[in-house]
Amino acid sequence: MTDRDTAGTRSVERPPTGELSRLPDSLPAWRALLDRIEVRPSKGMGQNFLLDRAVIDQIVTAAGIGPGDTVVEIGPGLGILSEGILATGASLVAIELDAKLAAQLFVTFGDLDRFRLVEADALTVPTASVVADGTPFTVVANLPYSVATAILRHLLEQPHRPRRLVLMVQKEVAERITATPPRLSILGVAARLYTEPRIAFTVPPDVFFPPPAVESAVVVLDVHDHVPVEGEERALFFTIVSAGFQQKRKQLANSLADTLALPKADVRDWLGAAGIAPDRRAQTLTVAEWLAVNALRPRSIVSRR
Numbered sequence: 001m002t003d004r005d006t007a008g009t010r011s012v013e014r015p016p017t018g019e020l021s022r023l024p025d026s027l028p029a030w031r032a033l034l035d036r037i038e039v040r041p042s043k044g045m046g047q048n049f050l051l052d053r054a055v056i057d058q059i060v061t062a063a064g065i066g067p068g069d070t071v072v073e074i075g076p077g078l079g080i081l082s083e084g085i086l087a088t089g090a091s092l093v094a095i096e097l098d099a100k101l102a103a104q105l106f107v108t109f110g111d112l113d114r115f116r117l118v119e120a121d122a123l124t125v126p127t128a129s130v131v132a133d134g135t136p137f138t139v140v141a142n143l144p145y146s147v148a149t150a151i152l153r154h155l156l157e158q159p160h161r162p163r164r165l166v167l168m169v170q171k172e173v174a175e176r177i178t179a180t181p182p183r184l185s186i187l188g189v190a191a192r193l194y195t196e197p198r199i200a201f202t203v204p205p206d207v208f209f210p211p212p213a214v215e216s217a218v219v220v221l222d223v224h225d226h227v228p229v230e231g232e233e234r235a236l237f238f239t240i241v242s243a244g245f246q247q248k249r250k251q252l253a254n255s256l257a258d259t260l261a262l263p264k265a266d267v268r269d270w271l272g273a274a275g276i277a278p279d280r281r282a283q284t285l286t287v288a289e290w291l292a293v294n295a296l297r298p299r300s301i302v303s304r305r
Helices: 026-035 053-063 081-087 099-109 150-158 171-177 186-194 231-246 252-260 264-272 289-295
Strands: 001-006 010-012 069-073 092-094 115-119 140-142 164-171 195-203 214-224
Touching: 010 081, 053 081, 053 140, 053 164, 053 195, 053 214, 069 081, 081 092, 081 099, 081 140, 092 099, 099 115, 099 140, 099 289, 140 289, 150 164, 150 171, 150 186, 164 171, 164 195, 171 186, 171 195, 186 214, 186 289, 231 289, 252 264
Parallel strands: 069 092, 069 140, 092 115, 140 164
Antiparallel strands: 001 010, 010 115, 164 214, 195 214
16 A cells, blocks of 8 residues: 655555565575566666675664664665664665565565655655654665765755765765865765764675675764755855866866856955955865855855756
C-alpha cells in the first residue's frame, strides 16, 4: 500500500509484521540478490554498493545516533547502511529513486515501525515533507559522485535543515568540502557558511561492488544554528562568490569587474571598504570576508542563481 505526501512523493506504508529478510554476508550472496531483483549496478547513476559492515559501523559511530533519533538516508540501495542505522534504535526515513531497490528495501525492513520508505528523487523532496518541522534529524548517505554536490546544496538550503550530515563521497569532493583558504572553492564556501565540516575517515575502493576507480571519504558536517544569509540575501551572496571564482586565476577585483560588468575602479573601492586587498584571489578569502564583501555590495548587483 502507498500514499502520497504533500511533496508529491510516494511513501510506502509498512506491511503486516513478519520476519525481516536477512541481508547477505558475502559477495556471492550480494551478487545473487542483485540478480534476483534484476538490478545491474549503473555506472551512470553512480551505483557502487557498500558491502563492508566494519565501514558501516564507522559511519554510524560518526553520525552519533541512537534510540529516539531521526535519520534520513538518501539512496539506501540494498540497505546495508539502513540496517546499521536501524540497529542503533533510531527511526529511519529512506529516500530511494530506483523502483527495484525500493521494492527490495520494503521487503527487508517494511515491517519495522521505525522505518519509512519514500520512493522519489531526493533532489525534489523538501525535508519538511519527510521530517516534522522542529524535529532534529541527521542525514546519512553514501552519495553517487555525480550528484553529491547538488544534494548537499539542496539539503543545506532547506528551511528545515539537518543538525548533522554524514556523507560518503569521492575523496576529492570531500577535500573540496573541507578545504580552507588558500584552497577554498565555491563548494567549500557553501559548506563553511552552513556547517563545520571535517573528514572522519577515508574508504578504499575494495569495500564496494563494483569497486569505484577512486578513493572515497566520509565527511561529517555539523550544521550551524544560525546562517547569516537566507533567501534572496543568500542568492545575492552566492552571485558575488560565483563571480569571484569565475576567473579564479585572476585577481579578485578583475574577476568581479569582468563577471559583474562593473567598472574596475568601483570594484577596487568596494573591496577596499570591505577590508579586502583587490589583488587577492577568490580562493584565499574566508567566509567571513565574503560576508563582508556581500554586505557592502553595489546596489546594481542582482541575483543570478
